[in-house]
Amino acid sequence: MSAPDRRRTRPEPHVDAVFAALADPTRRRLLDQLSAEGPLTATELAASYPVSRQAVVKHLGALAAAGLLDAERHGREVRYGVVTSRLGGASAWLADVGARWDDRLVALERQLRPPGD
Amino acid sequence: MSAPDRRRTRPEPHVDAVFAALADPTRRRLLDQLSAEGPLTATELAASYPVSRQAVVKHLGALAAAGLLDAERHGREVRYGVVTSRLGGASAWLADVGARWDDRLVALERQLRPPGD
DNA sequence: TTGTTGTGCAACTCTACGGTTGCAGATTAC
DNA sequence: GTAATCTGCAACCGTAGAGTTGCACAACAA
Numbered sequence: 222m223s224a225p226d227r228r229r230t231r232p233e234p235h236v237d238a239v240f241a242a243l244a245d246p247t248r249r250r251l252l253d254q255l256s257a258e259g260p261l262t263a264t265e266l267a268a269s270y271p272v273s274r275q276a277v278v279k280h281l282g283a284l285a286a287a288g289l290l291d292a293e294r295h296g297r298e299v300r301y302g303v304v305t306s307r308l309g310g311a312s313a314w315l316a317d318v319g320a321r322w323d324d325r326l327v328a329l330e331r332q333l334r335p336p337g338d
Numbered sequence: 339m340s341a342p343d344r345r346r347t348r349p350e351p352h353v354d355a356v357f358a359a360l361a362d363p364t365r366r367r368l369l370d371q372l373s374a375e376g377p378l379t380a381t382e383l384a385a386s387y388p389v390s391r392q393a394v395v396k397h398l399g400a401l402a403a404a405g406l407l408d409a410e411r412h413g414r415e416v417r418y419g420v421v422t423s424r425l426g427g428a429s430a431w432l433a434d435v436g437a438r439w440d441d442r443l444v445a446l447e448r449q450l451r452p453p454g455d
Numbered sequence: 456t457t458g459t460t461g462t463g464c465a466a467c468t469c470t471a472c473g474g475t476t477g478c479a480g481a482t483t484a485c
Numbered sequence: 486g487t488a489a490t491c492t493g494c495a496a497c498c499g500t501a502g503a504g505t506t507g508c509a510c511a512a513c514a515a
Contacts, residue, residue: 237363237366240357240360240361240366241361243357243360243361244357244358244360244361245472245473246354247473249357249431252435253435255439256435256436256438256439256442257438257442259442262491262492263491263492264490264491264492272473272474272475273474273475273476274491274492275474275475275476275493276473276474276475278492278493279472279473279474280473283472296481296482296483296491297481297482297483297490297491297492298482298491298492299491299492303435303439305435305436305439305440308432308433308435308436309436311432312429312432312433314366315425315428315429315432316425316429318369318370318373318420318422318425319373319422319425319426321373321374322372322373322420322422323422325373325374325376362502362503364503379461379462380461380462381460381461381462389503389504389505390504390505390506391461391462392463392464392504392505392506393503393504393505395462395463396502396503396504397503400502413461413511413512413513414460414461414462414511414512414513415461415462415512416461416462
């Protein structure tokens with residue numbers, strides 16, 4: 222059948238971790254802030270949030286585990302910086318779903334149109 | 339300071355709901371399947387999943403609440419179809435974070451480069 | 456009408472996770 | 486050296502949500 226043979230961007234195991242990390246608004250805000258202000262430590266970040274430093278540390282850990290941050294140690298402090306490469310995977314997944322659906326719509330429209338048109 | 343005055347794509351309340359909905363792998367798979375096979379009912383979908391129909395119904399409800407699906411009733415059955423417009427918001431957020439970080443990197447590089455270069 | 460099938464609602468369990476506090480271990484400053 | 490400060494680890498609590506089951510209701514088929 223005339224199924225669009227668009228190759229799926231499927232087996233991206235990272236995508237799962239990225240979306241899970243991005244699900245929490247606090248984590249998205251952290252990513253937002255880090256992308257705007259550059260690498261900061263957990264202690265510095267915690268000052269801007271209504272939660273404890275430990276909570277922030279956990280969120281940073283989740284973001285780092287998803288590959289969205291990388292931690293760099295300088296002496297006794299650890300600065301977290303954004304890594305954008307993984308964002309692309311999630312973005313690609315979104316685009317893929319959208320595109321496949323658009324394909325379906327086009328196919329559907331073609332099917333609905335009378336043959337002699 | 340020479341902060342890039344890129345206008346933020348900020349106050350998108352939908353983005354929050356979309357990411358939360360996309361956080362669950364089952365829901366992403368549902369979206370995947372619906373985008374590939376077209377509108378289906380909860381009962382039909384449930385056959386492909388290791389969970390009960392009720393669980394699928396809940397997921398579909400979450401996706402619909404986030405504006406990612408729309409439910410259309412025909413007689414006694416309800417078919418769920420993809421709505422792609424909201425995906426754009428999430429995608430834009432990802433792109434925005436990435437772009438702002440890239441701006442920072444450029445600014446940083448410029449700052450590190452010796453003035454007389 | 457009666458039987459069948461699909462949907463919707465409610466109550467319940469269980470786990471994951473966001474949050475906390477407390478303390479131990481490093482590292483810097485004095 | 487000692488004191489101050491930052492990070493890391495562990496135990497604990499509470500709630501949201503993913504899952505279940507059971508049943509009532511609506512719509513189609515006979």
